[in-house]
Amino acid sequence: MTTFSVQAKKNELVIATTFSPEATAYIISRWQTQPQSVVIRTLNRTSSSLEQLLDSAGDENIDLVLTSSPMLLQHLQQHQRLADWPDAPPQSQRLVPESIRSTAVAVAISSxxxxxxxxxxxxxxxxxxxxxxxxxxxxxxxxxxxxxxxxxxxxxxxxxxxxxxxxxxxxxxxxxxxxxxxxxxxxxxxxxxxxxxxxxxxxxxxxxxxxxxxxxxxxxxxxxxxxxVASPTYVAQLKSSQYPQEARRFVLFLLSPEGQKALSDTNTGKYSIIPSQEDSPRARQQHLLLNAPPLNYRLILQxxxxxxxxxxxxxxxxxxxxxxxxxxxxxxxxxxxxxxxxxxxxxxxxxxxxxxxxxxxxxxxxxxxxxxxxxxxxxxxxxxxxxxxxxxxxxxxx
CATH class of the missing domain: 3.40.190.10 (Periplasmic binding protein-like II)
Structure with a gap:
């Protein structure tokens, strides 16, 4: 579900994302089959539009950011808007640019x-x-x-x-x-x-x-x-999230086998960060991406x-x-x-x-x-x- 309003309801997560509504719909539909899941609304905008929104005083109702843009997350981290995420799995964090590794979690890859x-x-x-x-x-x-x-x-x-x-x-x-x-x-x-x-x-x-x-x-x-080259999909939690426990549960869902399956489904079009079985039709391309030399993100941001x-x-x-x-x-x-x-x-x-x-x-x-x-x-x-x-x-x- 997509909306341009960020008036949060009780126990409702709001995700600001640079992805199209179609790219997030399937992931959210799978999340909502989970026990204790809460309703999610997405705010789909460009990176620059989200920068402006999250720099303003009106961002207190946004809980998570889902994006493939390390530039957006670098900006938010520099402005102290992101919560630390200290316990992300190693296979995820080796894909994350070092400068945002303390706050951003890689949950999928694309190319x-x-x-x-x-x-x-x-x-x-x-x-x-x-x-x-x-x-x-x-x-x-x-x-x-x-x-x-x-x-x-x-x-x-x-x-x-x-x-x-x-x-x-x-x-x-x-x-x-x-x-x-x-x-x-x-x-x-x-x-x-x-x-x-x-x-x-x-x-x-x-x-x-x-x-x-x-x-x-x-x-x-x-x-x-x-x-x-591999381009990670990142998720990060805002410090101002009104529902930090629910936000954390959604991130853990994305990292779970069920979430990884949803992210790599043809309805989403990405690859999981967990290597697929060798007999999977997409395993060869995923293997190439997971082992490709990373981009120089320091230079990109510079x-x-x-x-x-x-x-x-x-x-x-x-x-x-x-x-x-x-x-x-x-x-x-x-x-x-x-x-x-x-x-x-x-x-x-x-x-x-x-x-x-x-x-x-x-x-x-x-x-x-x-x-x-x-x-x-x-x-x-x-x-x-x-x-x-x-x-x-x-x-x-x-």
Whole structure:
């Protein structure tokens, strides 16, 4: 049950969550079959919306936070809003970033990949992509959907997994190249999945639990990225919870065999943190995720604002012009039957170096609103100048 009111009733838990109502409904339905269970209402909002709500004085009726966003939990912990959780099981806590390990509990894992509308691609006579690099190809122009790191922490983690695997420069070259194939930037990560299901796009990078809920549609398929990383689902209890014992009981349910089964059911689309039996159809992928190298969460939290603001300045705020430039490049390369690496390098040039992306002094500038706006203006001028150079060179090609 979902509501936008947080007026708690007696013995009723309120869970603030970044997940869609569909993603939490099955878990809650299983909880409510348990002895002594209480009614749960969910408040489904974006991470930034929940930050604002929980920073305000009106959060006293929220008991738990359920999210895949370590950034949200880091913010709440820094503001002393979360209760300590000292006795979480080791197999859970090894998945939790060290900075939030005292308050957050990992209860499930997910990962990232491509949700594909096979029918749309078959109609275009296109092969199904399998990696980030595939998405850069000119053939996928006008087929892609994606969200922004500033709008979706799930998408932020997905982008960071690419940047950490390919490196800062090459990772951004991949992102800027595939941006030319985007249809639009979706406001929510589960909006990408919904639009692909409805045929408004053909391919989109998404988290698996949103995709798995849709795979009863024969037109849809999901492919994990090569070297997929685990993205935990966390639960944390607020210090201000009016029903701390009931909240604790719900967390213990999620960690129990029954709760783990509910979390890993196809109605939820996640993987349990307890290794499945080898004969389970999902055991191989779960094993890969549980043993994958973790993301560098310290780096993610350190440069969170940089990645968000750089993505929006480079892509979200100038998507029509970006698509025009890449379309002109793709057409020129097709006409000349050869790549144009110098023009590509202009369209993928970056105003922030790898050294700056990890420099605390550079990153600290983004904490100051006026300085952050000035930097974004400088980045905007940088991208505009390089795009003008690229267009001029394209126009002068024989």
């Amino acid at each position: 990232f990949g491509l949700l594909i509308n096979q029918r749309n691609l078959n109609d275009r006579h296109l092969a199904l992509p399998a990696s980030w690099d595939d998405l850069m190809q000119a053939r996928y122009q006008g087929t892609l959907l994606m969200s922004s790191p500033s709008r979706s922490d799930t998408n932020h983690l997905m982008v960071e997994s690419l940047l950490q695997q390919q490196g800062w420069q090459q990772g951004w070259q991949t992102i800027l190249s595939l941006a030319g194939n985007l249809i639009t930037i979706s406001s929510r990560s589960f909006g990408v999945a919904d639009k692909i299901k409805s045929g408004l796009g053909s391919v989109g990078p998404v988290i698996d639990n949103y995709a798995n809920l849709l795979l009863d549609d024969p037109d849809l398929t999901f492919r994990y990225f090569p070297h997929a 440069r969170q604002r940089l990645v968000q603001k750089l993505f929006d300045t480079a892509i979200s705020f100038r998507l029509p012009q970006l698509k025009d430039a890449w379309r002109a490049l793709h057409n020129a390369e097709a006409r000349l039957k050869r790549p144009l690496p110098e023009i590509r390098s202009l369209l993928t040039a970056l105003p922030v170096s790898e050294a700056q992306s990890t420099d605390p002094r550079y990153l600290a500038q983004l904490e100051n609103k006026a300085r952050a706006e000035q930097l974004m203006m400088e980045w905007q001028l940088f991208f505009q100048a390089h795009q003008r150079q690229a267009i001029t060179r394209l126009e002068n090609l024989k």
